[in-house]
Amino acid sequence: MLKIRNLKVSLEEEEKQILKGVDLTVEAGKVHAIMGPNGSGKSTLSYVLSGRDGYEVTDGSATLLDKDLLDMEPEERAASGLFLAFQYPVEIPGVGNMTFLRTAVNGQRKARGEEEMSAADFLKEVRAKAKSLKIDADMLKRPVNVGFSGGEKKRNEILQMAMLEPKMCILDETDSGLDVDAMKLVAQGVNALRDEGRAFLVITHYQRLLDHIKPDVVHIMVDGRIVKTGGPELALEVENNGYADILSEVM
Amino acid sequence: MALAQIKVTATQARLDAMSLPEIGWSAVARADAQTRVAAMGLPVRRDEYWKYTRPDELTSPNVKSAKASVQDNASIFGSLGCLSIVFEDGVFNAEKSDKLEGTDISLELLSEVNDLDIHWALGLYGALETKGQTPVVRPLAALNTAYAREGLLMHVKGTVAKPISLVYIQNSDNDDVMLHHVIKLDKGASATILESGPAGARCNIVMETEIEDGASLNHVRAQGRNHKRRAATHLFARLNQESQFKSFTLTMNGALTRNEAFIEICGDDSVAHIAGASVGDGEFHHDDTVFVMHEALRGESRQVFKKVLRNGATGVFQGKILVKAGAQKTDGYQISQSLLLDDDSQFLAKPELEIYADDVVCSHGSTSGAIDEEAIFYLNSRGIPKLEATNLLTLAFLAEALSEVEDEDIAEVMERLLEDWLTRRL
Numbered sequence: 040m041l042k043i044r045n046l047k048v049s050l051e052e053e054e055k056q057i058l059k060g061v062d063l064t065v066e067a068g069k070v071h072a073i074m075g076p077n078g079s080g081k082s083t084l085s086y087v088l089s090g091r092d093g094y095e096v097t098d099g100s101a102t103l104l105d106k107d108l109l110d111m112e113p114e115e116r117a118a119s120g121l122f123l124a125f126q127y128p129v130e131i132p133g134v135g136n137m138t139f140l141r142t143a144v145n146g147q148r149k150a151r152g153e154e155e156m157s158a159a160d161f162l163k164e165v166r167a168k169a170k171s172l173k174i175d176a177d178m179l180k181r182p183v184n185v186g187f188s189g190g191e192k193k194r195n196e197i198l199q200m201a202m203l204e205p206k207m208c209i210l211d212e213t214d215s216g217l218d219v220d221a222m223k224l225v226a227q228g229v230n231a232l233r234d235e236g237r238a239f240l241v242i243t244h245y246q247r248l249l250d251h252i253k254p255d256v257v258h259i260m261v262d263g264r265i266v267k268t269g270g271p272e273l274a275l276e277v278e279n280n281g282y283a284d285i286l287s288e289v290m
Numbered sequence: 291m292a293l294a295q296i297k298v299t300a301t302q303a304r305l306d307a308m309s310l311p312e313i314g315w316s317a318v319a320r321a322d323a324q325t326r327v328a329a330m331g332l333p334v335r336r337d338e339y340w341k342y343t344r345p346d347e348l349t350s351p352n353v354k355s356a357k358a359s360v361q362d363n364a365s366i367f368g369s370l371g372c373l374s375i376v377f378e379d380g381v382f383n384a385e386k387s388d389k390l391e392g393t394d395i396s397l398e399l400l401s402e403v404n405d406l407d408i409h410w411a412l413g414l415y416g417a418l419e420t421k422g423q424t425p426v427v428r429p430l431a432a433l434n435t436a437y438a439r440e441g442l443l444m445h446v447k448g449t450v451a452k453p454i455s456l457v458y459i460q461n462s463d464n465d466d467v468m469l470h471h472v473i474k475l476d477k478g479a480s481a482t483i484l485e486s487g488p489a490g491a492r493c494n495i496v497m498e499t500e501i502e503d504g505a506s507l508n509h510v511r512a513q514g515r516n517h518k519r520r521a522a523t524h525l526f527a528r529l530n531q532e533s534q535f536k537s538f539t540l541t542m543n544g545a546l547t548r549n550e551a552f553i554e555i556c557g558d559d560s561v562a563h564i565a566g567a568s569v570g571d572g573e574f575h576h577d578d579t580v581f582v583m584h585e586a587l588r589g590e591s592r593q594v595f596k597k598v599l600r601n602g603a604t605g606v607f608q609g610k611i612l613v614k615a616g617a618q619k620t621d622g623y624q625i626s627q628s629l630l631l632d633d634d635s636q637f638l639a640k641p642e643l644e645i646y647a648d649d650v651v652c653s654h655g656s657t658s659g660a661i662d663e664e665a666i667f668y669l670n671s672r673g674i675p676k677l678e679a680t681n682l683l684t685l686a687f688l689a690e691a692l693s694e695v696e697d698e699d700i701a702e703v704m705e706r707l708l709e710d711w712l713t714r715r716l
């Protein structure tokens with residue numbers, strides 16, 4: 040599904056290398072987790088994959104279903120099946136959540152040469168999916184993320200993911216700022232989307248979320264590199280001992 | 291104070307190029323207006339009130355030519371079931387207009403009643419304009435009072451449901467069009483008046499409106515979207531007790547537009563909202579100059595102006611809230627904002643509050659900013675291409691101004707016009 044080879048990324052503005060050769064392969068149907076201390080480059084990786092400005096790829100490659108991701112515009116990556124649930128979802132005053140969702144769904148369909156979704160079908164689907172995430176009608180009407188609580192923003196990300204039905208879902212610290220109930224809702228939303236043709240890359244600080252979204256593979260990222268890869272037990276190890284042991288082990 | 295010689299010369303040149311209609315009930319008002327213009331002088335660049343906008347092309351005797359295409363003349367409010375009154379190159383066109391009749395309303399043309407000895411508009415024609423010359427002069431409005439030969443005289447006596455739609459069609463490339471409308475709403479009356487279309491290569495349009503106790507007037511206009519036209523408009527409104535005036539202007543294109551509004555809240559518990567959305571690309575200079583004067587208790591006023599500027603377009607906002615002594619419990623709000631789609635465009639704003647009462651709430655704000663790149667990326671990452679994302683954010687930016695249009699059907703027409711413009715332009 041997603042193949043990243045020796046990816047090296049610097050900031051465009053300053054001469055600062057953030058990713059120092061990332062290698063990662065995520066297979067269809069699997070859930071991978073990336074853990075790592077603050078500032079290790081996890082968000083940068085997710086941004087570079089989704090095509091945000093401000094980064095320069097100096098080496099390496101990233102492909103989604105064998106298509107070169109780095110060569111595409113952000114909207115093309117989305118239409119090709121990539122989705123990023125933002126660590127900090129953006130507020131967009133004046134644009135209704137519904138309008139936003141519908142424009143996104145139909146924008147992707149149009150890009151793929153598919154028929155647009157009718158207003159009625161769209162409404163039906165949005166309502167059903169919103170309900171399972173406990174997103175009420177009012178939240179759907181309000182401007183995108185404006186005045187949403189932290190938890191509401193994250194649930195809204197999952198709603199977008201559910202509507203867009205991407206193939207490769209990257210979740211950047213979707214658990215941060217969530218209480219236990221909100222986290223369970225989010226996890227349920229994610230688990231409902233798990234299937235053979237879809238893969239997840241779950242970026243998180245804590246083991247907590249991984250109790251609810253069970254990963255197949257866990258990676259540890261330190262200072263712009265994946266330094267260790269293992270099974271779910273690796274997340275527990277981090278939870279119990281922090282990153283210190285792993286750090287000293289790899290240094 | 292004596293006028294500068296340059297001003298005297300320029301003013302005389304313009305006055306010499308025109309002749310005064312000297313008959314009928316309006317003769318005195320016209321002669322007075324002509325005297326006012328000579329005394330004030332037409333505006334020049336050095337005038338404080340014209341700091342951001344060059345008046346030359348609005349004051350000169352000759353008119354720069356400007357074409358209006360079929361599309362520029364296309365009907366805008368045609369689908370709303372209005373009573374249409376068509377002015378073609380500044381002249382009333384009876385064939386294209388609906389019959390000027392309706393219950394609770396009297397509609398007459400300035401050209402047709404001008405030679406009568408007496409008319410109900412006598413006490414209003416030029417009177418609100420005169421009032422609006424203090425504390426800041428508006429010579430182009432006085433010029434209009436003196437020389438305009440056409441316009442609508444509308445007297446509303448009850449509730450008029452059908453919008454009255456003034457449609458301006460431009461065929462000639464070189465006409466200098468002057469229209470002067472007078473609108474009077476009796477106690478408790480209500481009406482909607484619409485204006486649309488290019489009017490002329492250059493136009494000078496004045497609307498004087500007297501709104502009696504408990505009456506309510508909605509005004510929505512879509513200004514000519516032909517690129518080269520130049521326009522100066524003045525809106526004078528006097529609000530009596532518990533009355534309401536809401537005005538919204540959409541401007542797309544036009545080389546030069548100066549829209550002045552002078553609103554006098556002289557009756558207690560009245561509400562005046564003046565709003566505008568304008569979008570310009572390239573040769574576009576758009577100036578909203580608004581003066582709201584509170585003279586009564588518990589008045590509410592809102593000024594909401596939004597401008598989207600691109601390719602070297604210029605936006606200007608000069609807005610003032612003047613709260614006179616005794617106008618307690620005034621609630622005044624003013625916001626002017628521009629969205630600059632590139633570095634070549636500029637927004638010049640002069641927001642002012644002048645308050646002589648101690649128990650009032652007034653706020654104003656003015657901002658100028660670029661499109662939010664974070665938001666663009668967020669939309670892109672959801673599969674919405676750059677152009678569509680920019681359009682969404684642009685419409686969102688204009689939303690606060692658009693929301694000042696109360697009638698949903700009219701608001702939808704406005705929104706569709708903007709969407710069209712954006713997809714054609716951006």
Ligand SMILES: Nc1ncnc2c1ncn2[C@@H]1O[C@H](COP(=O)(O)OP(=O)(O)O)[C@@H](O)[C@H]1O
Pocket residue numbers: 050057075076077078079080081082083084093
């Ligand atoms: N746009 C940016 N400008 C400056 N520094 C940045 C920028 N983006 C990332 N960084 C730096 O890159 C490093 C990695 O950041 P980030 O990817 O957000 O880490 P993580 O998500 O793992 O906490 C940090 O040192 C951060 O300060």
Ligand SMILES: [Mg+2]
Pocket residue numbers: 081082083126211212
């Ligand atoms: Mg991060």
